[in-house]
Amino acid sequence: MPIVQDDVCNHIIIPEQSPCISISSAMNYSSVLKQYLSGALKIPPPATLQEDVCIGPNIKERQDHKKNWQRDTSSFKKAVGSFLGSGCVYINNVLPKSFVQSTLEKVSSDYIFLKNELNERRKELLILQMANPRETHHLAASIQRVDFRELVQRDGSRADMRYQLSSSPYTDPALVYNPIVFPLVKELLGGGDVTLLYCGVMFANPTNENNDNQNWHCDGPPLFDHIDTPPYCINVFYPLVDLSQEMGPTEFYPGSHLHNNFSNDTLKQFAICSDAGSAILFDYRIKHRGTANNSKSNKQRPMLYFAYAQTWYVDRRNERSGKSVVGPKYESPKWVSRVLSGEPMPIMKWANNVDTKCDFDPRKNNHPRTEEDINSNNDTNSKKRRKVTEAVESSYEMKKNVKRPAEETSINSTGERWILFELDVMVEDNGKTATIRVYSGDIPVEIATQFCITHNLPNDYIGLLTETIESQMNSAASSS
Numbered sequence: 001m002p003i004v005q006d007d008v009c010n011h012i013i014i015p016e017q018s019p020c021i022s023i024s025s026a027m028n029y030s031s032v033l034k035q036y037l038s039g040a041l042k043i044p045p046p047a048t049l050q051e052d053v054c055i056g057p058n059i060k061e062r063q064d065h066k067k068n069w070q071r072d073t074s075s076f077k078k079a080v081g082s083f084l085g086s087g088c089v090y091i092n093n094v095l096p097k098s099f100v101q102s103t104l105e106k107v108s109s110d111y112i113f114l115k116n117e118l119n120e121r122r123k124e125l126l127i128l129q130m131a132n133p134r135e136t137h138h139l140a141a142s143i144q145r146v147d148f149r150e151l152v153q154r155d156g157s158r159a160d161m162r163y164q165l166s167s168s169p170y171t172d173p174a175l176v177y178n179p180i181v182f183p184l185v186k187e188l189l190g191g192g193d194v195t196l197l198y199c200g201v202m203f204a205n206p207t208n209e210n211n212d213n214q215n216w217h218c219d220g221p222p223l224f225d226h227i228d229t230p231p232y233c234i235n236v237f238y239p240l241v242d243l244s245q246e247m248g249p250t251e252f253y254p255g256s257h258l259h260n261n262f263s264n265d266t267l268k269q270f271a272i273c274s275d276a277g278s279a280i281l282f283d284y285r286i287k288h289r290g291t292a293n294n295s296k297s298n299k300q301r302p303m304l305y306f307a308y309a310q311t312w313y314v315d316r317r318n319e320r321s322g323k324s325v326v327g328p329k330y331e332s333p334k335w336v337s338r339v340l341s342g343e344p345m346p347i348m349k350w351a352n353n354v355d356t357k358c359d360f361d362p363r364k365n366n367h368p369r370t371e372e373d374i375n376s377n378n379d380t381n382s383k384k385r386r387k388v389t390e391a392v393e394s395s396y397e398m399k400k401n402v403k404r405p406a407e408e409t410s411i412n413s414t415g416e417r418w419i420l421f422e423l424d425v426m427v428e429d430n431g432k433t434a435t436i437r438v439y440s441g442d443i444p445v446e447i448a449t450q451f452c453i454t455h456n457l458p459n460d461y462i463g464l465l466t467e468t469i470e471s472q473m474n475s476a477a478s479s480s
């Protein structure tokens with residue numbers, strides 16, 4: 001395969017591949033991605049059938065590697081290649097049914113709550129319009145369009161909900177750092193830290209119109225007009241109900257994320273239909289649309305979404321209204337995108353490909369136990385617990401306000417993060433400590449869980465650490 005060295009910007013270009021992708025040799029891409037980008041592995045052509053993009057760890061791979069999807073498995077490599085060529089893949093059986101069910105109940109009741117709040121705002125508007133017609137224009141427009149921080153109406157009878165995103169299920173480390181999805185996302189985004197740009201739920205509401213499809217669109221543009229880059233942002237959908245053709249699945253033009261294919265009319269379009277609890281990953285640049293939900297039983301189709309991006313990426317195109325639809329006492333904290341530096345979450349029971357009863361209840365915030373925890377003897381655990389309790393209660397040291405730029409968000413436009421405080425915690429009997437660094441926008445349970453995994457501390461410790469971080473974050477926020 002001919003490889004051309006571009007003298008000007010030191011890019012390796014692989015002209016045989018259609019379309020070509022270039023990489024800078026200075027970038028430290030992790031190995032599977034690099035093998036594809038350098039041409040050592042061949043990127044497959046865009047898929048023409050849904051089955052072509054259905055790739056996940058097989059039963060043996062899930063059992064062999066209880067913790068997460070390993071990069072050296074053939075299925076992982078295949079998924080990376082398909083994603084690069086098609087711009088989308090989906091993986092069956094990613095979330096346990098009990099998790100899907102409880103999440104479905106929560107998001108459905110939140111949606112009803114927000115619709116009721118919208119009705120309250122409508123009633124208030126009528127009163128305001130009589131009292132002071134000049135000052136109701138903006139509220140009237142938001143209500144008419146349904147354009148609020150928590151709820152936005154979209155074409156194709158869609159409602160896009162972002163409510164209480166700093167609590168479960170959106171903050172469950174096992175979802176954000178999912179053991180199957182996160183390794184793939186991280187690999188495709190270059191192997192380093194990634195930003196969680198935003199998350200939420202997309203409802204496809206039932207409609208009687210057959211062609212109430214969304215317009216074809218891309219979530220983000222290509223970065224350059226003259227060359228294709230590897231993915232910079234990936235959206236992950238988790239359907240919370242089974243996605244049959246009538247339930248309004250998302251349709252894709254595989255391959256359309258790349259320049260040469262964008263207007264290629266030989267590309268085949270298809271919808272991805274999959275079970276509740278599967279994961280659909282797609283490149284921000286791919287052409288896609290939500291199709292009409294013609295469910296005979298008038299059922300809604302909610303789908304969780306998580307957008308992960310390279311840490312330098314700032315999404316200026318998908319900004320949202322700051323106006324809240326809920327009354328002040330129900331407002332949830334403002335969304336702040338955050339950098340994810342942690343590892344995929346090991347969840348033994350999720351990785352079995354059979355839906356065993358899950359002891360992880362996102363609503364109760366009780367965290368899953370790893371196999372090691374279950375097998376390790378109780379004495380060791382209680383000793384460790386004593387040790388860490390002592391560590392948190394008496395021996396941590398707080399370094400406040402290490403750095404605080406003027407920007408209000410956790411990641412400012414230069415990608416710089418704002419450190420709230422640091423916490424030194426004793427992690428071994430001999431007094432050895434490790435530092436937890438907490439940034440604005442961080443989620444306490446996420447930080448605590450990652451810290452416990454890294455330092456091999458028992459899961460019982462997560463709650464304690466979470467509370468400590470949370471209270472320090474509150475005091476840091478109130479003292480700012």
Ligand SMILES: O=C(O)CCC(=O)C(=O)O
Nearest residue numbers: 154202249250289290291
């Ligand atoms: O609901 C769907 O199937 C896709 C929604 C979507 O792509 C959007 O609203 O941007």
